[in-house]
Amino acid sequence: MGKTVTAENVSAYFGTHRVLNDVSLTMQANQATAIIGPSGCGKSTFVRCINRMHETVPSGKMMGKLFLEGKDIYKMDPVTVRRNIGMVFQRPNPFPTLSIFDNVAVGLRLNGYAKRSVITDQVEKSLRMAALWDEVKDRLQKSSTGLSGGQQQRLCIARALALEPDVLLMDEPASALDPISTLRIEELIEEIKQTYTIVIVTHNMQQAARVADTTAFFLSGEMVEHGPTTQIFTTPRDQRTEDYVTGRFG
Numbered sequence: 001m002g003k004t005v006t007a008e009n010v011s012a013y014f015g016t017h018r019v020l021n022d023v024s025l026t027m028q029a030n031q032a033t034a035i036i037g038p039s040g041c042g043k044s045t046f047v048r049c050i051n052r053m054h055e056t057v058p059s060g061k062m063m064g065k066l067f068l069e070g071k072d073i074y075k076m077d078p079v080t081v082r083r084n085i086g087m088v089f090q091r092p093n094p095f096p097t098l099s100i101f102d103n104v105a106v107g108l109r110l111n112g113y114a115k116r117s118v119i120t121d122q123v124e125k126s127l128r129m130a131a132l133w134d135e136v137k138d139r140l141q142k143s144s145t146g147l148s149g150g151q152q153q154r155l156c157i158a159r160a161l162a163l164e165p166d167v168l169l170m171d172e173p174a175s176a177l178d179p180i181s182t183l184r185i186e187e188l189i190e191e192i193k194q195t196y197t198i199v200i201v202t203h204n205m206q207q208a209a210r211v212a213d214t215t216a217f218f219l220s221g222e223m224v225e226h227g228p229t230t231q232i233f234t235t236p237r238d239q240r241t242e243d244y245v246t247g248r249f250g
């Protein structure tokens with residue numbers, strides 16, 4: 001089951017440049033939370049703080065607290081954090097030298113799964129969950145590079161789901177995809193949020209409106225407003241949110 005992620009007064013820096021300023025936000029278990037806002041407002045940095053990727057950048061620094069179901073993420077082992085908090089990126093990034101099967105199995109093997117039948121079952125389960133199984137079941141040993149962009153992105157989602165994380169972070173997961181593949185990813189989000197907590201960064205406001213239970217609007221490193229998605233898009237409390245969602249800037 002998904003777990004709740006809570007950010008308390010999170011600030012993030014690249015060197016001395018502060019790109020997130022005192023962000024507090026609760027991302028509820030088994031819901032999809034969308035993060036919207038203009039380019040450069042800190043959306044990606046925020047999700048990268050959640051799974052401790054921000055600290056892998058040499059100048060990256062984070063202040064404040066992040067909790068996974070009440071447990072301090074920054075007191076956990078980073079490898080455990082990234083296992084429990086999976087991530088899907090803007091551009092599909094399957095391992096090009098690996099087969100479709102091995103792309104999903106690799107994380108399982110690295111995490112100590114050795115029994116072949118267990119790995120095979122988990123690969124199938126993950127590919128089914130990512131709505132890719134029927135398209136690839138007859139070519140599991142073929143290279144992932146033969147898949148379309150949308151299929152590659154669903155493969156990356158299957159790879160992330162194979163380890164059964166609590167949370168799935170999605171950083172503009174459909175921005176490189178055609179409308180049909182985008183729709184499939186959105187349907188998939190709807191499906192998997194029963195089991196996972198989803199945090200999705202998106203530039204596409206229709207997409208946020210379609211998939212997210214709640215939406216948070218970021219501006220210049222600050223979290224301006226967070227609420228039920230319909231409220232954010234129809235009756236925002238803050239003028240800056242209204243200007244953004246009605247296309248007056250951004």
Ligand SMILES: Nc1ncnc2c1ncn2[C@@H]1O[C@H](COP(=O)(O)OP(=O)(O)OP(=O)(O)O)[C@@H](O)[C@H]1O
Binds near residue numbers: 037041043057
């Ligand atoms: N590796 C880096 N080194 C230095 N500054 C960075 C780095 N990555 C991002 N930044 C800066 O941090 C700020 C926030 O960037 P971030 O990528 O989090 O924004 P974003 O809202 O996700 O933008 P976009 O919508 O364009 O992806 C920007 O000013 C950006 O220039």
